[in-house]
Amino acid sequence: MFVVFRCRRCGRYLYARKDAKSRICAKCGFKNDLRKVVIVAKADDERIAGEIVRKLQGCGTEFKSLG
Numbered sequence: 001m002f003v004v005f006r007c008r009r010c011g012r013y014l015y016a017r018k019d020a021k022s023r024i025c026a027k028c029g030f031k032n033d034l035r036k037v038v039i040v041a042k043a044d045d046e047r048i049a050g051e052i053v054r055k056l057q058g059c060g061t062e063f064k065s066l067g
């Protein structure tokens with residue numbers, strides 16, 4: 001199982017294994033604690049998780065802060 005969430009610093013969508021402890025953001029390098037992030041979607045495998053991220057991310061390059 002994979003989880004899709006947003007980087008807590010820059011808002012980029014990321015995915016990680018559900019049992020992982022943390023995930024480094026590919027955009028800003030922030031180490032996201034997976035116990036603290038808000039899960040926006042779940043996927044059975046990595047390929048699907050990647051597709052969800054692409055859909056959520058859209059084609060824009062600017063991300064709103066989570067505030």
Ligand SMILES: [Zn+2]
Nearest residue numbers: 007010025028
């Ligand atoms: Zn980030």
